[in-house]
Amino acid sequence: MLINYKNTSTERFLRYVQIDTQSDAASTSQPSTKKQKDLSRLLVEELQAMGITDAHLDEFGYVYATIPSNTEKTVPVICFCSHVDTSPDCSGAGVKPIIHKNYQGQDIVLPDDHSQIIKLSEHPDLAHQFGNDIITASGTTLLGADNKAGVAEIMDAAYHLVNNPEIKHGTIKILFTPDEEIGRGTAAVDLEKLGADFGYTIDGETLGSLEDETFSADGVKISIQGVSQHPGFAKGRMESALKIAAEIVANLPKETLSPETTEGKEGFIHPVGISGMVENATVEFIIRDFSEEKLHQHEAVLKEIMDKVLINYPNSIAIFEVFEQYRNMKEVLDKTPQVTAYAFEAIERSGINAKQMSIRGGTDGSRLSFMGLPCPNIFAGEHAFHGKHEWVSVQDMEKATETIIHLCEIWEENF
Secondary structure, eight states: OOTTOOOOHHHHHHHHTTSOOBOOTTOOSSSSOTTHHHHHHHHHHHHHHHTOTTOEEOTTSOEEEEEOOOSSSOOOOEEEEEEOOBOTTSOOTTOOOEEEOSOOSOOEEOTTOTTOEEOTTTOGGGGGOTTSOEEEOOSSSOOOHHHHHHHHHHHHHHHHHHHOTTSOOOOEEEEEESOGGGTOTTTTOOHHHHOOSEEEEEEEOSTTEEEEEEOEEEEEEEEEEOBOOOGGGOTTTOBOHHHHHHHHHHTSOSSSSSGGGOOTTOOEEEEEEEEEOSSEEEEEEEEEESSHHHHHHHHHHHHHHHHHHHTTOTTOEEEEEEEEEEOOTHHHHTTSHHHHHHHHHHHHHTTOOOEEEEESSOOHHHHHHHTTOOOOEEEOOOBSTTSTTOEEEHHHHHHHHHHHHHHHHHHHHTO
């Protein structure tokens, strides 16, 4: 336990989630929505009020701040990072957070929509929350624990470090990013200005989890040019691009290689968008696997499906394009094992059983790692992301804050 630790993460979190910061994949601006800056400006004000004088928001929506070293040792500069945006998948406007104190395993019926029920049988991590205080939204929005729990925890840790100078640490950098939920969280980050040697995203789920491995990810776009004819005179002539697109999707594997039938280290092919008309249509996919070799195998499966469908449409063509999205950060982190090892020790020092895990997804840390900032992911306590059943516990947030502080101490102790 930390001495003189006065938790502020819950109070901060309850305020932060009421600010709508939903990102927008259709937008071409940076950040994708101006409202993300509403929270970022507040964070800058709070950091400056703590005495962190260099805290600022740049034009691209990134918050940078520095807690100066208070040790005579030369310690690598470490960064803590979370994202301010919430998912476009569910409304983040008008969030009304509710604390359900002393949870005892009951179903949690959300008051603004009684059909929205958080059930222990559907959320197994609730079995570890008996006696804890659970925070949810009211039933009409997501909560925003992904990733405002991480934001609140970093802010809480910063507050504690600034107000307890007897805790020795090297230089600590804070980075809050926009647009992580739409895959653009590091699009305009300035790592030279950040000036960190190693980093940690605070954006994980289960208490004690430490994630040093992510999916590798590609996007695929199939652009189809069919043959349009007047439907009254189309026999033997029309080749509908829309129907070709639909056949490609219909021929995807159903028992394997789909998100709804895979788990653990299994990858998938997932259609995420289809649009068009008779003459032209587009199907977009995301391809995921922990192995880059398997990623390319999945893409070959999809290409083979497309080619087989096109055999029955001799006058149509399709273009198959692959776009690299991110790669498994383990490739980078294995070269700097102390980064993960210190995080594991910090979790254990907080009185938690650390669990090294893989992410069936990606984080800003995936891209940051390949940009030169090795960056595993530490638990924030967020659960049931991107929907109305999202929840986090007060006690898990407090343990995440403790972990951050212990991590700062461990880096200082080892140099």
